[in-house]
Structure formats: C-alpha cells, structure tokens
Amino acid sequence: MAAFSYICDSVAVITMSNPPVNALSSALIRAVQKAVEEAIGDFAVEAIVIRGDKGKFSAGADIREFNRLERGPPLVSLIDLIEDSKKPVVAAIEGVALGGGLELALGCHYRIAHAQAYVGLPEVLLGLVPAAGGALRLPRLIGISATLSMITTGKYVQAREALKLGIVDKVVGENTVDEAIQLAKKVIGQPLGSRQLSTLPVQCPPNVEAFLDEAMVKVKKQFRGAQSPLACVEVLRAAVQLPYLEGKKKERELFQFLYTTDQTRAQQYAFFAEREVAKWTLPSGASWKTASPQPIRTAAVIGLGTMGRSIVTSLAKAKIPVIALEQDKKQLDIGSKAVMSLLDREILKMEQLGHTEFTNSLGPVQFTLDYGKLRDVDIVIEAVFENMALKKEIFRHLSGICKPEAFLCTNTSGLDIDEMASVTNRPQMVIGTHFFSPAHIMKLLEVVHGHYTSSTTISTAMRLAKMLGKVGVLVGNCPSFVGNRLMRLYVEQAVFLVEEGSKPEEIDRALEDFGLAMGPFRMMDLAGLDIGWKARTEIGLTGPKLPIGTPARQRGSKRYSPLPDILCEKGRFGQKSGQGWYKYEKSGGRNAMPDPWLYNFLSEYQRIHNLKTHYVTQEEIIERCLYVLINEGFKVLEDGIASGPEDIDVIYNNGYGWPKYTGGPMYYASIVGLPVVLTKLEKYYGANPDIPDLKPSSFLKKLVSKGNPPLKEWRSHLGFQSSML
Ligand SMILES: CCCCCCC[C@H](O)CC(=O)SCCNC(=O)CCNC(=O)[C@H](O)C(C)(C)COP(=O)([O-])OP(=O)([O-])OC[C@H]1O[C@@H](n2cnc3c(N)ncnc32)[C@H](O)[C@@H]1OP(=O)([O-])[O-]
Numbered sequence: 001m002a003a004f005s006y007i008c009d010s011v012a013v014i015t016m017s018n019p020p021v022n023a024l025s026s027a028l029i030r031a032v033q034k035a036v037e038e039a040i041g042d043f044a045v046e047a048i049v050i051r052g053d054k055g056k057f058s059a060g061a062d063i064r065e066f067n068r069l070e071r072g073p074p075l076v077s078l079i080d081l082i083e084d085s086k087k088p089v090v091a092a093i094e095g096v097a098l099g100g101g102l103e104l105a106l107g108c109h110y111r112i113a114h115a116q117a118y119v120g121l122p123e124v125l126l127g128l129v130p131a132a133g134g135a136l137r138l139p140r141l142i143g144i145s146a147t148l149s150m151i152t153t154g155k156y157v158q159a160r161e162a163l164k165l166g167i168v169d170k171v172v173g174e175n176t177v178d179e180a181i182q183l184a185k186k187v188i189g190q191p192l193g194s195r196q197l198s199t200l201p202v203q204c205p206p207n208v209e210a211f212l213d214e215a216m217v218k219v220k221k222q223f224r225g226a227q228s229p230l231a232c233v234e235v236l237r238a239a240v241q242l243p244y245l246e247g248k249k250k251e252r253e254l255f256q257f258l259y260t261t262d263q264t265r266a267q268q269y270a271f272f273a274e275r276e277v278a279k280w281t282l283p284s285g286a287s288w289k290t291a292s293p294q295p296i297r298t299a300a301v302i303g304l305g306t307m308g309r310s311i312v313t314s315l316a317k318a319k320i321p322v323i324a325l326e327q328d329k330k331q332l333d334i335g336s337k338a339v340m341s342l343l344d345r346e347i348l349k350m351e352q353l354g355h356t357e358f359t360n361s362l363g364p365v366q367f368t369l370d371y372g373k374l375r376d377v378d379i380v381i382e383a384v385f386e387n388m389a390l391k392k393e394i395f396r397h398l399s400g401i402c403k404p405e406a407f408l409c410t411n412t413s414g415l416d417i418d419e420m421a422s423v424t425n426r427p428q429m430v431i432g433t434h435f436f437s438p439a440h441i442m443k444l445l446e447v448v449h450g451h452y453t454s455s456t457t458i459s460t461a462m463r464l465a466k467m468l469g470k471v472g473v474l475v476g477n478c479p480s481f482v483g484n485r486l487m488r489l490y491v492e493q494a495v496f497l498v499e500e501g502s503k504p505e506e507i508d509r510a511l512e513d514f515g516l517a518m519g520p521f522r523m524m525d526l527a528g529l530d531i532g533w534k535a536r537t538e539i540g541l542t543g544p545k546l547p548i549g550t551p552a553r554q555r556g557s558k559r560y561s562p563l564p565d566i567l568c569e570k571g572r573f574g575q576k577s578g579q580g581w582y583k584y585e586k587s588g589g590r591n592a593m594p595d596p597w598l599y600n601f602l603s604e605y606q607r608i609h610n611l612k613t614h615y616v617t618q619e620e621i622i623e624r625c626l627y628v629l630i631n632e633g634f635k636v637l638e639d640g641i642a643s644g645p646e647d648i649d650v651i652y653n654n655g656y657g658w659p660k661y662t663g664g665p666m667y668y669a670s671i672v673g674l675p676v677v678l679t680k681l682e683k684y685y686g687a688n689p690d691i692p693d694l695k696p697s698s699f700l701k702k703l704v705s706k707g708n709p710p711l712k713e714w715r716s717h718l719g720f721q722s723s724m725l
C-alpha cells in the first residue's frame with residue numbers, strides 16, 4: 001500500500017496503489033494526502049498528476065472498511081486539498097474511476113481518460129449517496145439532469161461518453177500518464193479558478209424545483225422501495241438550493257443516515273456475494289484457483305428463437321465471432337432478421353454514446369443451415385425447443401461434427417444435463433449455460449454442472465460469463481436447477497391464493513410493493529402461459545397423458561391448480577394473445593388491465609369445485625409466496641445443488657428482479673429471522689397439509705435448533721456429503 005511519487009521535469013506523478021482496484025482505504029488516503037502535501041510544498045514541483053497503479057485509477061472508498069469502527073483521515077479533506085492547490089493537478093484515469101475515485105478526480109483541475117476507462121458514481125448500488133463532494137461538483141460540471149441520471153442509477157460511463165458529457169477533458173488511446181504530464185506542463189501558471197468545480201454555479205434547467213419534484217416522483221416509481229435513489233435526488237436538491245459548504249453538510253447527513261440502514265447492509269452483502277460466487281469450489285478440491293479456462297475465440301448458437309437470438313447478440317457484444325444455425329430456411333430468415341435488428345439497436349445505442357468505432361468492434365455473425373460450419377468453433381450453445389429427444393439428437397450430431405476440444409453447452413431451462421451428455425463422445429465437456437431472457441441484457445448466467453462435467457469445462461463456462469459481462473453462478477443438476485425450481489413454487493402458491501379468493505392484481509401489487517420487479521401474474525402473462533402448459537402437458541400433469549379419473553385439483557397426494565391450464569385451453573396465453581390473467585389493449589399489448597371476465601370465470605370455478613374463499617391479506621400473500629420460495633432455497637442447500645445461500649441470492653438478485661436492497665431471498669430470511677420463517681411455514685403447512693412444499697425443510701429446522709446463526713455461518717452447518725457440485 002503506497003502512494004509513491006516521482007518527478008518528471010517539473011511534474012510530480014503520484015501513484016495510488018492498493019491492489020487490486022486501488023480502493024481508497026484509510027492508509028491509502030493518508031499516503032496520498034502526504035504525497036500531495038509534499039508536492040505542493042516542493043519548489044521543484046510546478047504541477048501534479050495523480051494516477052492509479054496497474055492501470056486502474058480507483059474503485060472508490062474501500063467498502064471493506066465500511067464496517068470497521070476506526071476511521072482514517074477523511075477523503076473529503078484530501079479532495080479539498082487537491083482542489084485548493086495553486087499548482088494544477090491532473091487526474092490520469094485508466095481502468096476505472098468510481099465513487100470516491102471519481103470524486104477525487106473531480107477535485108483535480110483536469111481529467112484525462114484512456115478510451116477503455118469507465119467513470120461513475122455507483123454509491124446508490126450500495127444503498128448510499130456519493131459523499132465526498134461528487135453530487136455537488138458533478139452538477140457544477142455537467143448539469144443537474146446528467147448528474148441525476150448517473151447518481152440515481154449508478155451507471156458506469158465509458159470514457160467517450162464521459163468526454164461528451166464534459167466529465168473528462170480529453171480521451172486518449174494510449175500513454176494516458178504521459179499525456180497527463182504533457183497537459184500538466186502546458187497549464188502551469190494558468191489561472192485555476194474556472195477549474196475548481198466547487199466554486200462554480202450549479203448548471204440548472206429553467207424550472208429546477210419542478211424538475212426535481214418530477215425527478216423524485218419518477219425515481220420513486222422506478223426504484224420502488226429503495227431509499228438511496230431518493231436520497232440522491234435530495235442531495236441534488238441541496239446542491240441547487242444551498243451554497244457549496246452547506247451542501248456538503250447535507251451530503252454528509254444523508255450518507256450517515258443511509259449508512260445505518262438495513263438496505264445498505266443488504267446491498268453491500270449483495271455486492272460481496274457476487275464476488276464470492278465467482279470463487280467456486282467443488283468437494284473434489286477442484287476450484288476457480290486450480291482449473292484453467294480454455295480460450296473462447298469462436299462460438300456457435302443453435303436455434304434462433306427468443307433465447308438464441310439474444311444469446312447471439314450477447315456474444316457479438318463481447319466481440320466473439322458467432323455462427324448462428326437454424327433448422328430451415330424460413331426460421332433462419334426470421335432468426336437472422338431478429339438478430340440483425342438487435343445488433344442494429346446495440347450499435348445505435350453505442351453510437352449515441354459517442355462510440356464511433358463500435359460498429360467494427362461487434363463480433364461478426366454468420367448465419368447458416370449447415371452443421372459442417374461448426375467444425376472449428378470453441379464452444380456451441382444449444383437453444384432449441386425444450387424437448388429432450390430433440391436436444392439429444394442435436395448433441396449426438398454435434399459430438400460427431402465439432403472438434404474434440406469444443407465445449408457443448410445447453411440453454412435448457414431445467415432438463416437433465418447428464419442425459420444430454422450421455423449421448424456425446426465428450427460428456428466431461430457438456431455443461432448447462434442457462435441464460436435469462438433477454439440474454440443480451442440480463443446479468444445472470446446459471447452454470448449447470450453435470451455429473452461428468454470437468455473442472456476445465458466449469459472454469460471455461462464461468463469465464464464465458466465474465467466475458468459476456470454477466471455473473472456466473474455454478475449450480476448442480478436437478479430438475480429446473482436453482483432459479484426456476486424456487487420460482488415454480490412461488491408462482492404455484494400465487495395461483496393457489498387466487499383459488500382461495502385473492503385476485504391476480506392484488507397478489508401482483510403486494511409482491512411489487514415488497515420490491516419485486518414484476519408480480520407473478522404479470523410475469524406469467526409476459527413470458528407466455530403456453531410455455532408452462534406445454535411443459536406440464538409433456539410430463540403428463542395435464543392433457544392427453546393425464547390418467548383418466550385424476551381429480552382436477554390433485555396430482556398424487558398434492559394439491560394442483562388447473563387454472564393456468566384452463567386459461568390456455570381458452571386461448572389465453574398472456575400478452576401475446578391479448579389476454580391471460582389480465583386483458584391487454586391488443587395481442588402483443590403491454591398494458592395489463594384487470595379483466596371482469598376473469599372474475600366471473602373464477603367465481604364459477606370456485607362454485608364448481610366447491611371452494612371456500614377467504615379474505616387474503618397482503619401479509620399472507622408475501623409470506624406464502626416468499627416463504628415457500630425460501631423454504632425451497634433451504635432444500636436446494638440441503639441437496640447440495642447450490643454451495644451457499646449467497647449463490648441463491650445472486651441468482652435471484654440478477655435473474656428474477658428480486659429487490660437487491662433486501663439482499664436476496666436467503667439474506668431476507670436471515671433478517672426476518674429463521675425462527676419466524678419456520679413458525680409461519682409450520683402454520684401455513686398445518687392449514688394446507690396437501691401442499692408439502694410448505695413443510696419446513698430439515699436444514700431450516702436445523703439452523704433454528706442451532707440458535708439462528710448468521711447467514712455467513714450457514715455453510716458450516718451443511719456438510720458436503722450430499723453435494724451435487
Ligand atoms: C461522510 C463520510 C464520507 C465517506 C466518503 C464516501 C466516498 C464515496 O462517495 C463512497 C464510495 O466510493 S463507495 C464505493 C463505490 N465504488 C464502487 O461501488 C465500485 C465497486 N467495484 C466495482 O464495480 C468492480 O469491483 C470494479 C469495476 C472496480 C472491478 O471489477 P472486476 O475487475 O470485475 O473485479 P471484481 O471481482 O469486481 O473486484 C476485484 C476485487 O476488488 C474488490 N473491490 C472492488 N471494489 C472495491 C471497493 N470499492 N472497496 C473494496 N474492495 C473492492 C472486490 O471485492 C474484489 O475483491 P476479492 O477479494 O478479489 O473478491
């Protein structure tokens with residue numbers, strides 16, 4: 001840990017060093033402060049350049065220090081010291097300048113960035129507000145509107161966009177530090193007043209108060225339930241209404257308030273959980289440290305339906321050349337048009353952000369019907385219909401065609417990976433890569449490890465996730481894997497509650513108020529009710545394979561609701577057919593409206609089946625839908641399908657619209673308290689003995705009997721004997 005300096009001509013170059021991301025720990029802040037003071041006091045120095053070691057400026061305040069009691073020197077006074085310097089200070093930004101890192105750069109008088117660098121104020125993603133002057137200096141530099149968009153979303157802005165916005169003064173392709181030294185030399189002796197951002201007026205739109213009121217309404221709607229985006233708007237209001245020094249006080253107050261909330265603790269947990277899951281380990285001892293990923297230089301995707309087309313786009317965005325294959329000319333034409341339109345949209349987005357060279361930097365896509373073209377690719381991702389016989393036929397075929405080193409992946413939502421692997425000549429190189437829709441946007445990749453899958457294959461699939469900018473989570477092979485296995489029970493519980501007297505919109509509202517991006521009924525309507533119907537028909541839960549005489553609302557000894565099947569039989573597939581659990585303005589419409597037809601239909605259904613309805617409270621909706629999901633999470637841990645609660649939380653936070661500010665379902669359970677979750681499950685199971693999924697899992701019971709240990713200790717109570725990983 002050091003901030004070391006050298007003098008080049010009359011320019012002192014101060015390097016911040018705290019691997020791996022030069023986080024501004026107390027020790028680093030102290031070291032930089034000392035180096036800056038020395039440079040300011042040194043007669044031989046006429047200008048200063050601040051840079052980060054190993055190609056990274058700084059990822060901001062050291063989050064690992066957040067929970068420590070002792071505090072180092074404040075970052076705020078270091079930044080003030082830099083801004084007040086009479087000698088010009090230039091930030092040479094390589095890699096990242098995030099949070100406190102960007103705030104430090106904003107304290108510098110000039111900023112030069114490498115073309116590949118990113119800047120941003122992502123504090124909101126940790127449940128905080130920028131608190132080292134970022135939300136006060138940035139609007140003085142780029143205006144309220146652009147600052148609002150950056151600090152409420154926490155988005156990372158690439159150098160060229162940062163240049164367009166005015167955050168940096170220059171973008172360079174190479175030698176960032178040399179360029180910064182040249183600039184520093186050039187500006188020696190020039191007045192710095194206009195470069196000291198805290199002294200400038202805030203750039204406001206005409207009716208700024210109305211603008212901020214409107215922003216508050218929008219942010220409340222967009223980030224339902226999250227506190228920190230609202231605090232970001234408040235901080236901007238302070239920037240507008242108060243002189244800089246008073247604004248600083250307000251910024252500090254808001255930070256200190258947020259700092260004590262459950263939301264920030266949950267979001268920090270979620271941040272570290274995402275890093276934790278990348279460090280996979282198998283009971284065999286193989287791990288992310290020992291296994292070597294193989295290079296992925298080329299890829300192929302089979303099937304260009306909903307998923308295939310967005311997987312191709314995701315690969316192209318990561319600059320990986322792709323061969324896209326379909327079953328016949330008609331599907332190939334449809335699929336290739338869809339891919340080209342997705343790629344065009346990506347290019348447009350990037351051009352709008354100032355990336356003129358982006359067009360050349362998408363991976364090339366080649367469309368074909370010819371399997372022979374797949375001979376030399378490094379990896380194939382199959383995304384055809386969810387049908388085992390078809391998938392096996394394709395895997396058998398690929399096995400004969402692809403080079404022996406090629407990895408064979410399936411995007412199945414939940415079919416058996418081992419069964420597919422068994423028909424190939426390389427079962428150790430077969431793996432599930434379960435993308436989420438739309439694959440070029442959603443951050444999650446569930447990496448499904450089969451019985452035969454080698455550690456090299458796992459390592460390569462996890463590397464693929466990283467190359468695509470996704471979070472890869474390694475899970476074991478069981479029907480529906482982790483995400484969908486839990487989701488099925490949650491959705492089923494919601495449907496049971498409709499049978500019992502609730503309405504789809506009441507259930508959606510309760511769960512959306514809890515913070516989920518979309519309630520279960522709107523989600524089913526969006527995804528298409530026919531998908532689940534097809535799957536249930538295939539396994540004989542409904543349709544012609546269902547044995548004659550099976551009671552309508554029972555399968556074996558378990559309760560079953562035929563409601564979704566009946567809606568499909570009536571052609572109500574959701575948005576695509578203009579009606580499902582809701583009605584829509586037209587087929588393909590998105591505006592979900594409660595449907596009086598459904599109310600009549602439900603009353604009739606309840607009458608026919610002689611169902612007693614009751615008033616379903618918001619509390620019951622939340623508890624039954626979420627606790628059944630959490631209970632299954634404990635079973636997944638018990639079965640060794642996920643290696644820890646963090647894996648489940650990362651899956652839900654990134655693939656299912658779970659509100660990150662509650663940390664994820666397992667973290668949420670730990671906050672509610674496991675004894676509470678257990679008691680409620682016992683109560684609901686007692687009232688519904690025909691819903692065995694409500695029966696508390698033995699792992700949950702074990703944890704309660706061990707005194708409700710904190711989440712980070714759960715793994716130690718698991719043992720590895722049942723691990724499927
Ligand atoms: C009134 C009081 C005043 C307070 C002042 C407040 C100042 C400010 O406003 C608050 C902040 O800056 S809040 C901060 C705002 N900043 C952010 O939110 C930035 C968050 N960071 C990121 O977005 C990504 O990590 C990067 C894009 C930097 C690198 O991505 P990548 O290349 O894919 O790599 P990776 O795998 O992601 O990370 C590698 C390792 O680095 C670790 N680590 C990372 N950042 C850290 C940090 N700040 N700290 C500590 N550690 C940090 C990470 O855990 C991992 O460690 P491991 O032991 O190996 O597991």
Ligand SMILES: NC(=O)c1ccc[n+]([C@@H]2O[C@H](COP(=O)([O-])OP(=O)(O)OC[C@H]3O[C@@H](n4cnc5c(N)ncnc54)[C@H](O)[C@@H]3O)[C@@H](O)[C@H]2O)c1
Binds near residue numbers: 305394
């Ligand atoms: N739709 C989702 O939200 C989603 C999410 C995750 C995973 N999945 C899984 O992804 C897979 C694909 O799902 P989808 O929704 O994209 O299906 P889809 O029906 O939209 O597309 C499947 C495509 O595969 C093509 N295809 C069929 N047989 C083929 C063959 N022999 N050779 C080449 N192409 C062939 C079809 O022409 C079609 O274009 C399924 O396994 C599904 O379970 C779907």
